[in-house]
Amino acid sequence: MDWALLGIVLVLYLVAAGAFVAYLATGRERLRTLAPLVLASAAALHALEIAGRSFAVGHIAVATFEEGLSFLAFSLAILYLLVDRANALAVLGGVITPLVAVLMGMSLVVSSGATELPPALRSAWLPVHVTLAFLGNAVFALAFATSLVYVFEDNRLKAKKPGRRRLLPSLERLDDLNYRLLSWGFPLLTLGIVSGAVWAHFAWGRFWSWEAREIWSLVTWTLYALLLHGRSVGWRGRRAATLTIFGFAVLLVSFVSVNVFFPGRHGGSFGS
Amino acid sequence: MSLRKLWLLGLSHHSAPVELRERLALDDATAGELARRLLEQVPGLEECALLSTCNRVEVVGCGDLGAADPAAVVGILRNGRPLNDEEIRRHLYLHEDRAAARHLFRVASSLDSMVLGEPQILGQVKGFYETAVRAGTAGVVLHRVFHKAFSAAKRVRSETGIGGRNVSVSSVAVELAMQIFESLSEKTALLIGAGKMAELAARQFRDRGIGGLMFANRTFDRGVELARELHGTPVPFEELSRYLPMADVVIGSTAATEFLLTEADVQEASRLRGYRPTFLIDLGVPRNFDPRINDLRNVYLYDIDDLESVIGENREERGREAARAEEIVSEEIESFWRWFENLEVVPTIVGLRDKAARICRRELDRTFGALKHLGDDERKSIEAMAEAIVNKLLHEPIARLKRVQRPDDESVILARRLFGLDDDD
Numbered sequence: 001m002d003w004a005l006l007g008i009v010l011v012l013y014l015v016a017a018g019a020f021v022a023y024l025a026t027g028r029e030r031l032r033t034l035a036p037l038v039l040a041s042a043a044a045l046h047a048l049e050i051a052g053r054s055f056a057v058g059h060i061a062v063a064t065f066e067e068g069l070s071f072l073a074f075s076l077a078i079l080y081l082l083v084d085r086a087n088a089l090a091v092l093g094g095v096i097t098p099l100v101a102v103l104m105g106m107s108l109v110v111s112s113g114a115t116e117l118p119p120a121l122r123s124a125w126l127p128v129h130v131t132l133a134f135l136g137n138a139v140f141a142l143a144f145a146t147s148l149v150y151v152f153e154d155n156r157l158k159a160k161k162p163g164r165r166r167l168l169p170s171l172e173r174l175d176d177l178n179y180r181l182l183s184w185g186f187p188l189l190t191l192g193i194v195s196g197a198v199w200a201h202f203a204w205g206r207f208w209s210w211e212a213r214e215i216w217s218l219v220t221w222t223l224y225a226l227l228l229h230g231r232s233v234g235w236r237g238r239r240a241a242t243l244t245i246f247g248f249a250v251l252l253v254s255f256v257s258v259n260v261f262f263p264g265r266h267g268g269s270f271g272s
Numbered sequence: 273m274s275l276r277k278l279w280l281l282g283l284s285h286h287s288a289p290v291e292l293r294e295r296l297a298l299d300d301a302t303a304g305e306l307a308r309r310l311l312e313q314v315p316g317l318e319e320c321a322l323l324s325t326c327n328r329v330e331v332v333g334c335g336d337l338g339a340a341d342p343a344a345v346v347g348i349l350r351n352g353r354p355l356n357d358e359e360i361r362r363h364l365y366l367h368e369d370r371a372a373a374r375h376l377f378r379v380a381s382s383l384d385s386m387v388l389g390e391p392q393i394l395g396q397v398k399g400f401y402e403t404a405v406r407a408g409t410a411g412v413v414l415h416r417v418f419h420k421a422f423s424a425a426k427r428v429r430s431e432t433g434i435g436g437r438n439v440s441v442s443s444v445a446v447e448l449a450m451q452i453f454e455s456l457s458e459k460t461a462l463l464i465g466a467g468k469m470a471e472l473a474a475r476q477f478r479d480r481g482i483g484g485l486m487f488a489n490r491t492f493d494r495g496v497e498l499a500r501e502l503h504g505t506p507v508p509f510e511e512l513s514r515y516l517p518m519a520d521v522v523i524g525s526t527a528a529t530e531f532l533l534t535e536a537d538v539q540e541a542s543r544l545r546g547y548r549p550t551f552l553i554d555l556g557v558p559r560n561f562d563p564r565i566n567d568l569r570n571v572y573l574y575d576i577d578d579l580e581s582v583i584g585e586n587r588e589e590r591g592r593e594a595a596r597a598e599e600i601v602s603e604e605i606e607s608f609w610r611w612f613e614n615l616e617v618v619p620t621i622v623g624l625r626d627k628a629a630r631i632c633r634r635e636l637d638r639t640f641g642a643l644k645h646l647g648d649d650e651r652k653s654i655e656a657m658a659e660a661i662v663n664k665l666l667h668e669p670i671a672r673l674k675r676v677q678r679p680d681d682e683s684v685i686l687a688r689r690l691f692g693l694d695d696d697d
Contacts, residue, residue, distance in 0.1 A: 027433070153451070158566060160578040162451055171549060172454040234546040237570040 012042030017097035060127035069107035075138035088169035095145040125199030136188035143181035144248035147241035216254030280372035282330025288363035298324040304407035319411040321404030389434035424604035437586030442476040459520040460484035467525030517544035524560030
């Protein structure tokens with residue numbers, strides 16, 4: 001792995017995070033223009049690093065915990081750049097970019113160098129499964145950020161202390177974005193689970209083995225399914241936002257705890 | 273010799289009551305006409321422009337102030353209207369030079385306005401400047417001072433948040449609605465009652481492109497009337513609960529002593545709306561809507577006190593921004609002032625050089641006339657020497673003049689007198 005390149009990427013993510021936060025604090029337009037540009041250049045370099053590493057190990061570099069974190073950070077950055085249309089959405093950048101920087105930093109900290117993948121796992125299903133799962137996670141993380149901002153703004157409005165509108169998107173826009181993200185994230189999560197089951201079938205001869213990661217995934221899937229169903233019967237606004245935050249908390253617990261505390265096939269050491 | 277001064281004479285809401293201001297107010301055409309008359313009748317006046325809004329009547333002029341009598345200016349401003357000159361003069365202020373420029377810059381930047389940071393004033397100042405240009409009463413100094421005032425105002429607007437916050441009930445209400453709804457074009461507002469403030473709010477919502485307006489009034493005819501005026505739909509007051517679920521924005525301004533809408537009413541309407549957000553604005557005193565409505569999910573209720581407190585915060589913010597705006601104005605004043613001063617020094621330097629060049633030429637011609645046998649080379653040498661002597665002699669005085677800070681500086685006056693620049697020759 002290329003430490004110098006990763007270092008530059010991390011620094012650029014931190015600069016982008018700083019620019020977004022500074023923009024929200026001061027309202028200076030120049031920062032608003034600068035922040036996404038820095039984020040985009042960081043993501044471009046990051047893409048190079050991931051591509052280079054994947055080329056070196058012969059499969060997409062998402063097999064270890066550190067690679068997972070790095071790929072998640074990258075997906076989040078790209079996703080935010082895709083969503084960042086309206087000026088007021090910079091507030092999401094203010095939530096997402098620090099998260100990207102933290103994930104990236106964690107990835108560097110836990111790094112142990114590239115590991116060889118056991119032959120049993122070398123399959124075309126690996127990139128499919130892991131990419132889908134991480135994209136799904138990134139989408140849910142963005143939905144989570146959207147919901148945080150929603151709850152914050154809702155509280156301010158209820159307390160009769162509205163902030164500066166120029167810096168905050170309308171509640172309606174946030175709610176709409178939340179809905180769209182959920183309806184993207186849910187299929188990704190579903191496909192991630194299905195592809196994982198198929199891969200497991202080829203690798204170990206079983207679709208499902210009730211290990212911790214799988215159970216957590218099922219719990220998360222059920223939660224998001226409920227939420228998506230709820231949205232169609234009027235769970236909008238505040239309630240949808242609260243549930244999205246809860247759903248992501250469960251997802252986070254599942255992601256971290258399984259990787260750290262219950263290292264099975266999904267943990268730090270594959271194939272153990 | 274004339275030393276130009278910039279001055280500004282006028283009255284505004286700071287100095288004069290509205291009764292006087294409204295009687296002195298001028299329209300565009302009259303302002304141009306009066307500016308021309310001022311130039312004709314006030315001795316020493318070189319340029320002038322008039323400015324008249326509902327808050328101020330002012331004359332900006334440039335010329336020799338010594339000869340200009342404020343009484344003559346007031347007489348022309350009065351323009352035959354039945355007003356007491358003495359009464360007007362008591363409310364007048366007169367600013368000179370830097371202070372005059374500062375006043376104009378502050379007016380254009382809306383720092384002198386009744387509502388700090390209001391955006392209309394810049395357009396009004398521009399309008400009256402154009403009037404002066406059309407009337408032919410604005411010259412090099414006024415062009416400069418007005419353009420500098422405009423650029424100061426633009427900087428103030430873009431670099432400070434002075435105009436960024438709303439300070440009227442209706443605009444704050446619309447602003448809040450825009451914080452809840454992404455766009456108003458597919459939203460419907462329901463007005464209950466026909467108070468003045470509700471009508472203003474309704475107009476504001478219509479101007480910002482609200483999709484539909486419904487009017488419910490106890491006297492149906494008044495509702496019909498308002499609906500016609502604002503292109504809305506009158507709805508029967510008795511069937512409020514039928515129309516409530518259709519409304520995204522509900523504005524109440526009746527004199528009712530009991531709550532028009534209770535928590536239960538709005539909860540039911542919200543359920544029928546599929547819990548889409550609802551924004552209620554209570555302009556009634558006593559209040560029209562039960563304050564507990566604000567506790568409902570996806571429902572936001574602001575009463576008149578809430579709106580006033582938002583306005584209060586916005587005002588404070590504008591006040592804070594005004595300090596930064598004053599700094600910008602000061603910077604722009606300095607840049608204008610350097611130019612204006614040079615305007616006085618420059619003619620002196622130019623005059624000095626012209627005079628020296630003329631003398632030099634005359635004496636050379638005389639010498640060459642007497643010494644006809646000189647060749648071209650010799651002539652050139654003598655010319656060069658004469659010019660060098662003149663330049664060496666003038667070098668020090670000109671260098672000193674260039675360092676002069678003020679147009680009425682002793683050395684400018686002395687230079688003009690010593691070299692006889694204001695004598696006819």
